Amino acid sequence: MSSDNRPSADGTDTQSTQEARLGEGVDSRFNSTLREAFGSTPFILTKFDKFMNWVRGSSMFMLQFGIACCSIEMMHTYAVKHDLDRFGAGVPRASPRQADVIIVPGTICTVSGGPFQEGYNVVKGAEEVIPCDIHVPGCPPRPEALIYGVAKLQERIANGESAPVTVKPYELEQFGDLERDELVEKLADRIDEDDLVMRYNWAESP
Amino acid sequence: MSLEEPEPDEGVIEAAEEVGVTTDGLDYDELAELVGDRLLDREEHVNAEGFVVRPDEVQDVLFDLRDEAGFDHLSCVTAQEYDDRYESIYHLKKYDDPTQELSVVVPSPTDDPRNESANPVYRTADWHEREAYDLVGIEYDDHPDLRRILLPETWQGHPLSQDFDGEEPQIVTLREHANPLQEDHRADDADTMFVNIGPHHPATHGVLHIETVLDGEQVADLEPDIGYLHRCEEQMCQQGTYRHQIMPYPDRWDYISAGILNEWAYARAAEDLADIEVPEYARVVRTMSAELCRIAAHMLAAGTFALDVIGDFTATFMYAVQQRERVQDILEDLTGQRLMFNYLRLGGVAWDVPEPREEFFEKTRDYLDDLPENVREFHNLLTSNEIMQLRTVDTGVLPPEEARSYGATGPVARGSGIDYDLRRDDPYGHYDQLDWDVVTEDGCDNYSRLLVRLREVEQSARIIEQCVDLLEDWPEEDRETQANVPRTLRPDPDTEVYRAVEAAKGELGIYIRSDGTDKPARFKIRSPCFSNLQTLPVMSEGEYIPDMIASLGSLDIVLGEVDR
Incomplete structure (x- = not known):
């Protein structure tokens, strides 16, 4: 039953259990540091979700989405010196279908409208349109700040957190006392079905 | 290079015959004579003199200034609204000597702000006047394609005019945003193809949209559509x-x-x-x-x-x-x-x-x-x-x-x-x-x-x-x-x-x-x-x-x- 009964390939007894499991003719390059750390077993036990979160955070494809000044610093973040690739997030993809992360750079000026907040043609923050996970302030943020933002995002993904749905203060005020179904009904009532209307209300948006 | 004679093509004039050029700059009196009785008034700007002309004589005056006086560079068109009138200013310069400047000031009434387009004289006026129409609201007669350029087609009002209310929400029906090309349009005998390049494309260096008509691999027609990054x-x-x-x-x-x-x-x-x-x-x-x-x-x-x-x-x-x-x-x-x-x-x-x-x-x-x-x-x-x-x-x-x-x-x-x-x-x-x-x-x-x-x-x-x-x-x-x-x-x-x-x-x-x-x-x-x-x-x-x-x-x- 013991290994003593089974002589190793080269006739010595120095072979470890790990080597025995790897079998013959397997290159030592498969013996990674990670495997060393696991010791005798090549298996780890974890929750599938947790594993997937770790995987997602470790390889994020970015949407190549440059709008304005911020994207110049974004380019510098991807390029030499700052090299975002070090953090497993350096593959810009040209199509949103292939991307995991959108960095919405200014000048929708992302966090609040920035210096253009009072403009007649500027949406005051990307949060008006899509939910956001991480806000990186700055006009534009330095590459270091963007890297910090990406690192924070990885942390969140690894912890399985997702984008918060923001409720705007005036919405709370208007609909705070309504049940969920009632709220949907009420909002649906306001839509003219024959002639759907989009309201661009720059002035009132927070 | 500056010594090279311009080629005798249309729109290019001989440097020697320019009206109003003296050894120490421009002689505005001589230019005023060239404009003659089309000149309503003369204004003093810090950089140059402004010649006020009638809105229906813009092309005429600009042709003379370009061909006789050598102003071959329309640097800029400024439009603005005063309390009692609208105004377009054509800032003219010369490629040979940009210190020789002249502004052509064109006032137009508040109730019907329109003047002649400078497009036949200077091609660059095309976009400049579209911008003036878009932001200030002056109409240009004779303009080949007077549409909004920076703001969306559906925009209501002219944001740099005096009566624009920035607090007013812009209400746009979804019908107006319908994509005309959503369905695949095919004509049996057509051999061209319409392609949108941008606005989100790495080769456009930002958010530029180019409407392109292709004939095979050749560009048959092309129009840049700008304004996605208009930030007021x-x-x-x-x-x-x-x-x-x-x-x-x-x-x-x-x-x-x-x-x-x-x-x-x-x-x-x-x-x-x-x-x-x-x-x-x-x-x-x-x-x-x-x-x-x-x-x-x-x-x-x-x-x-x-x-x-x-x-x-x-x-x-x-x-x-x-x-x-x-x-x-x-x-x-x-x-x-x-x-x-x-x-x-x-x-x-x-x-x-x-x-x-x-x-x-x-x-x-x-x-x-x-x-x-x-x-x-x-x-x-x-x-x-x-x-x-x-x-x-x-x-x-x-x-x-x-x-x-x-x-x-x-x-x-x-x-x-x-x-x-x-x-x-x-x-x-x-x-x-x-x-x-x-x-x-x-x-x-x-x-x-x-x-x-x-x-x-x-x-x-x-x-x-x-x-x-x-x-x-x-x-x-x-x-x-x-x-x-x-x-x-x-x-x-x-x-x-x-x-x-x-x-x-x-x-x-x-x-x-x-x-x-x-x-x-x-x-x-x-x-x-x-x-x-x-x-x-x-x-x-x-x-x-x-x-x-x-x-x-x-x-x-x-x-x-x-x-x-």
Whole structure:
């Protein structure tokens, strides 16, 4: 039953259990540091979700989405010196279908409208349109700040957190006392079905 | 180059016969005689005289001024609304001597603001007048295509007119946003195809949308659709006070690290408006920092051009970014910022070069010492690269007469053999006392424009080197970084000025009208990219579509400046 009964390939007894499991003719390059750390077993036990979160955070494809000044610093973040690739997030993809992360750079000026907040043609923050996970302030943020933002995002993904749905203060005020179904009904009532209307209300948006 | 006789094509006139030119500038009386009784009034602007003409005689007057008096450059069209009238101002210049300026002022009544289009005289008026219609609301008769240009088609009102209410929500029915091409349209006998290039595409250098009609692989028709990055820059500047609140915005027009060049445009216009004299030391610091910006901007132009044309993201682009990082490092030492410098002040610069000065100068010199080697590397990688040459030589041809008519400036004009550089022709700063050359190339193609940029980097390095020498030996007690400027600037009411500087992409002009308060009544930006981008159809129609991408890259547009 013991290994003593089974002589190793080269006739010595120095072979470890790990080597025995790897079998013959397997290159030592498969013996990674990670495997060393696991010791005798090549298996780890974890929750599938947790594993997937770790995987997602470790390889994020970015949407190549440059709008304005911020994207110049974004380019510098991807390029030499700052090299975002070090953090497993350096593959810009040209199509949103292939991307995991959108960095919405200014000048929708992302966090609040920035210096253009009072403009007649500027949406005051990307949060008006899509939910956001991480806000990186700055006009534009330095590459270091963007890297910090990406690192924070990885942390969140690894912890399985997702984008918060923001409720705007005036919405709370208007609909705070309504049940969920009632709220949907009420909002649906306001839509003219024959002639759907989009309201661009720059002035009132927070 | 300036000695070369213009070709006897239409729209180009002989320099010798120009009316109103005297040895010491322009004789406005003689020009007034040329305009004759079409002249209603004469106004005095800070930069030039303004000739007031009737709205239905614009074309007539402009034709005469172009053909008889030699004003071949419509630099800018400014539109504005007064309490009692609308006004369009055509800022005319000459490519041979941009200090010879004339403004043609066209008033029109408030209840029906319309005047004749200048489009038949200067092709560049097309977009400029569309912008004036879009933002201010003046109609131009005879205009080939008077639509909104910066704002969406569905926009209600004209945001820079007096009755526009910014608080009013813009309500747009979804029907108006319907995509006309959602269904696949096919015609049996058609052999062309409509392709949208952009607005989200790496080759458009930002958010530019090009509506292209292709015949096979050739471009049959092409129209740039701009305005995605319209950020109300003019409105922002009209809301800010002269002294401090406007200066941060110019950094964000041409944001490719060219901030100080843009700031200088505003500084120059405002200083002329308020009659501020900049100390010589500050002028040298400005010149040095501006040229550093130009190097950074041209480096990115070369890097992204390589990316567009030969798809080289690994070597050339990274080398270009590396160069930029070094420049940005120096500029960060000087200004405290990597990209949005906000370093110039009216009457000077924010502060002196950082202490210890020797260290700063040494760092700058180190960079300049390495630069020739690095530029040689770019020549190895790009200009002497066979694939690059195949893609760029004789593609995207922009003949000089077309470039003039479209108001092209900067490396685009210089790549078409037009010897026009405001640093030399309309001197400001310390440029006229330094030893450097204006770079021109005669090829008129994509290759020439790239070559001009790379050679200009070398000239910028020469300028910086001389500035560093000057600054190093400057006696400590004379290092005056700022003139004495009042805390609140209130220029005299109804003073008007139009001033331009040579920014990284070309002639960046600012028009300011004051109304006696501490904020400008009208602030108009003439952006070089706006005019340069207009030449894209000329360069690309009939060419292959990859050549169109190369032409777009060689124009080196920045959408922040096109859309403002």
